[in-house]
Amino acid sequence: MKIDKNTINKIARLSRIKLDDKESEDYIKDLNSILDWVEQLNEVNTDNVEPLSNISSSILPKREDVSNDTNSSEEILENAPDKLEGFFAVPKVVE
Amino acid sequence: MNNLIKGEKHDWEMVIGLEIHAQVKSNSKLFSSSSTKFGSSPNSQVSLVDAAMPGMLPVINKYCVVQAVKTGVGLNAKINNYSVFDRKNYFYADLPQGYQISQYKYPIVGEGKVTIDFKDGTSKDIRIVRLHLEQDAGKSLHDQNPSKTYVDLNRSGVALMEIVSEPDIRTPDEAGMYISKIRSILMYLDTCDGNMQEGSLRADVNISVRKPGDEYGTRCEIKNLNSIKFIKQAINYEAKRQIEILESGGSIEQNTMLFNTSTGKTRPMRNKEEAHDYRYFPDPDLLPLEISKEEIGKIKSLIPELPDELKNKFIETYKLSNYDASVLTAEKQTSDYFNETINSDPELKNHAKIVVNWITSELFSLLNKNNQDLNNSLVSPENLGQLIKLISTNEISGKIAKDVLEDMFSSGKTARQIVDEKGLQQVTDQGEIAKVIDEVIAENPKMVEQYLAGKDKLLGFFVGQAMKLTKGKANPKMLNDILKSKLK
Numbered sequence: 001m002k003i004d005k006n007t008i009n010k011i012a013r014l015s016r017i018k019l020d021d022k023e024s025e026d027y028i029k030d031l032n033s034i035l036d037w038v039e040q041l042n043e044v045n046t047d048n049v050e051p052l053s054n055i056s057s058s059i060l061p062k063r064e065d066v067s068n069d070t071n072s073s074e075e076i077l078e079n080a081p082d083k084l085e086g087f088f089a090v091p092k093v094v095e
Numbered sequence: 096m097n098n099l100i101k102g103e104k105h106d107w108e109m110v111i112g113l114e115i116h117a118q119v120k121s122n123s124k125l126f127s128s129s130s131t132k133f134g135s136s137p138n139s140q141v142s143l144v145d146a147a148m149p150g151m152l153p154v155i156n157k158y159c160v161v162q163a164v165k166t167g168v169g170l171n172a173k174i175n176n177y178s179v180f181d182r183k184n185y186f187y188a189d190l191p192q193g194y195q196i197s198q199y200k201y202p203i204v205g206e207g208k209v210t211i212d213f214k215d216g217t218s219k220d221i222r223i224v225r226l227h228l229e230q231d232a233g234k235s236l237h238d239q240n241p242s243k244t245y246v247d248l249n250r251s252g253v254a255l256m257e258i259v260s261e262p263d264i265r266t267p268d269e270a271g272m273y274i275s276k277i278r279s280i281l282m283y284l285d286t287c288d289g290n291m292q293e294g295s296l297r298a299d300v301n302i303s304v305r306k307p308g309d310e311y312g313t314r315c316e317i318k319n320l321n322s323i324k325f326i327k328q329a330i331n332y333e334a335k336r337q338i339e340i341l342e343s344g345g346s347i348e349q350n351t352m353l354f355n356t357s358t359g360k361t362r363p364m365r366n367k368e369e370a371h372d373y374r375y376f377p378d379p380d381l382l383p384l385e386i387s388k389e390e391i392g393k394i395k396s397l398i399p400e401l402p403d404e405l406k407n408k409f410i411e412t413y414k415l416s417n418y419d420a421s422v423l424t425a426e427k428q429t430s431d432y433f434n435e436t437i438n439s440d441p442e443l444k445n446h447a448k449i450v451v452n453w454i455t456s457e458l459f460s461l462l463n464k465n466n467q468d469l470n471n472s473l474v475s476p477e478n479l480g481q482l483i484k485l486i487s488t489n490e491i492s493g494k495i496a497k498d499v500l501e502d503m504f505s506s507g508k509t510a511r512q513i514v515d516e517k518g519l520q521q522v523t524d525q526g527e528i529a530k531v532i533d534e535v536i537a538e539n540p541k542m543v544e545q546y547l548a549g550k551d552k553l554l555g556f557f558v559g560q561a562m563k564l565t566k567g568k569a570n571p572k573m574l575n576d577i578l579k580s581k582l583k
Contacts, residue, residue, distance in 0.1 A: 013116050014372060016186055060382040065158030067123035069129040073138040076248065086137040087245035090188045094238065 001039070003031045098265045100340045101308060107304045110311055111270050112262035115277055116255050116286040118231065119162045125230055125254035126153030126196065130566055133293050137169075137247040143554055145252040148517075149192035153382050160384065163203050163228050164394045166256055169280045170223050172207025174391050180381045183373045189233035189246050199375040202227035203384065207281065210403060211272040212421040217449040221273050222261040231255045235412040236300055258309050262301065262311065267327035274298060275425065276322060279402050285473070302330055303347070304337045312337070312346040316426040317354050317361055331355040373555040413437070413447035423454055428469045429454070435476035436483075442481055446487050453483055457490050457497060461504050473507035474500070481508035490514065491521050495567055523570045528561075531569065535560045536581065546582060554578065555558045 008028050012019045019027065073086055082089040099106040121131060127144035144151040167174045179201040182194040184237075204226035212218045233251040235244050258277060264270050269376075278296055281287035288295050298321075303314035317333060319363060320326045352361040358412060366461050402424040409420040409430075424430045437443050437450050458479065482499060485491045491499065491514055502513045522528055537542055537555055546553040557578055562569060 006561055008328070010372075014184070014374070041250075054381060055415035058382065061154060062160070063128065063154045065122050065156050066128060067132075068128045068129065068142075071136075071139045072141045073136065076141045080142075084240070084243065084245065086139075087236070087239075087247055088138070088188075088238070088245055089222070089243040089405050091244070093188050093235065093240055093244045 003028050003035065005036055096526055100334065100338070102342050104166075104342050105337050107334070107341075108263045108307050109265055109267075109330065110265035110303050110305060110314070110465060111266075111330060112301040113258075113260045113264065113270060113273060114299040115258040115260075116231075116297050116299075117166075117258060117275060117277070117289075119159050119254035120285060120287050121156060121162060121254060123156055123159050124252040125156055125228065126161050127252055129252065131253050132156070133295075133437075135249055137245075141248040141251065143189070144177065145248055147193070149514055153378075155255065159228065160203070160386070161394055161397075162254075162284075163226065164386065164391060165284050165398060166258075166281060167204030167207065167226055167285045168398055169286075170204070170207035170209060170258070170277075170396055171227065171286045172223055172226065173205035174386070175201065175203055176386055176388070176391075178202060178203040178384045179261050180228075180229050180378045180384065181375045183229075183375055184538060185371070185373060187235075188244060189234065189235045189248070189251065189572060191233070191248065191251065195228035195230050195232065196378055196381070197375075198227035198230050200417055201383075203386075209273070211269065211276050212406075212417055214418055215270075218417070219263075219269070221263045221269075224259040224261055226256050226258045229255050229299070230256055234558070241308050254272050257534050262303075262314075267330040270300065270330055270484055271323045273329050274326065276402075279425050279427075281399050285399075291321050291323075292351060294321055296480070297560070298326060300326060300330060300333075302333050302337075304334055304341065313339075313349050313391055315347065315350045315352050315361075317352045318364070320354060325354060325356055329387070332359055334504065336361065399535075402427075402430070409433075411519050413444070414446060415451060417443055419455075420449070423451060426469075432469055437481045439477045439480035440484050442484060442487065446483060450480075450483055452477060453500075458504075461501065463503075474503050476504055485510055485538065489521060489523060491519055491572060492567065494571075497517050519568060521570050522565050522568045523573060525573065528565075528569050528573055529581070530556070531561050531564050532574070532581055534564065537576055543582065552580075557582070 005024065005028065008019070009025050009029070012024075076085045076089065077086070081086050099108055118131075119125070123129060124131060124142075124145065127142040129140045129142040129145055130296045132140065151582050164174055168194055175515045178198055180196050181199040182414060183199070184194040186193060206225070207223040208220045209223065210218050213449055215217075230254040232248050233246055235246055237244050260273065264273055275294075278289045278291075281296070282289045290296065295320055300317045300320060301314045302317065305312045313331060315337070317329045322331055333352065336506060340347060350363045353364055354361050402421075403438055406417070406424045407418040409415050409423060409470050410417060415423070415444055417512040422429075423433050432522035433450065433454055435449060436454065442452055458469075458472070458474060462469060479500075482503065483497055486496050499513050499519065502508065539557075539560070546557075558571075558574060561574055561578065
């Protein structure tokens, strides 16, 4: 797999990151060398091997269904650049 | 049954599949301890996990897992011992993480099916592809401010079950029946409150049209419909739109549509230039979810009687029709009410059909007219049972019983009280009825003449007059018989 200019632009757009031409060139180079390195794994035969989601052998910890009643609004909105009447206020995103 | 719709040029068949999003009934969210209560003040139920503060880690709510397994069993579906949580990546103001934790390749529940029942007694299976657990997003309010969107994260992180059907649905009515059936199963299981107004249950509809026998056509997806009425409207509009395009030689563009509830029309979402690319990958913060056979067995033992089992029991025990039984069992409160009514007096078991009619037509129409719910109605099952007993033992006529029910409905009195207070007992004394008839005959000599001359229709007039004199209390059959014998 090779990363080209189109791919890098697509990834940047999906991640909402703005790249100038110089940065794009740098990322193409970096990502390709990372991918080349990872490609080595293709040398291993993985036929009949189930994909692994996690390398830990412990089991998923679970909680009881108990809710806490603390009112979070002040704390949650503390860092909001803009808030109104208890809501986050963001630029209009009406569809 | 003809499911085809007429176009200008030929007949078309709709092919419909539904993705239902059902909010899991639980105290706390899927991966945090914030409350799931509806209608609280904005952003008051948001933990640092729900707000996606850096470093916060999700911990799964074990009850939500139980709820999903229960639902899977209720959908006659395969429960998967192993499932995986993935990240579905996209940017939106009400999704603080920048991704939704969902399940992609390995859902908790696999293939199943539900049955829908038609009025004509036939039924149809709709296959389920899968059910998976995922997080709900926050809520955006676009109409509060001319230049801002308001965001409330109270719903952010609440557990959802996404239930995906095969494209087995062929008409808007079937779509409505399917979602009603799912809602009914969820409410019997108590895994979702089924409240569509509050958004606890909403659906995305996939629809395409084809000429009968052809391959599936290109489909469009209508997003986020939260009432059965809107689902049907949206399907009808969208199918017509697609047929018009195809008949004028065009082709359907696969699109995500929005339904405008005030105009009844669908339109494509605006930001379509960028096809969705969710870049799913396993969430590194969560280990795979494993459920043992023993745990599944334990959960299965908690499952209450479901609508279909109850329906079959009603058909067998009370000899009800498939349709009557399915109406009774569609909502748990209705089947509970029926059970309590029919068990309130041993006699009533022989009048099951009458009990059904009094609940599903008389009582339901009063409830509808007054915008009330069976649960808060003043007519208790025992009282309705008493009323029906009064009818079946001929103490009051069915016609008077309707008035009595209205009185019970508004006053909360028992049927017996009302009948006694108002003196509504049916007159079944031969002599008394005969006396009234004599009076009517004596007062209307001309009518009698005409009747005897062959104007049979006048019988109704005499019945009416006699009923008026007895204030509707005369036993109708006796009245008819005596009248006929006297007017020979």
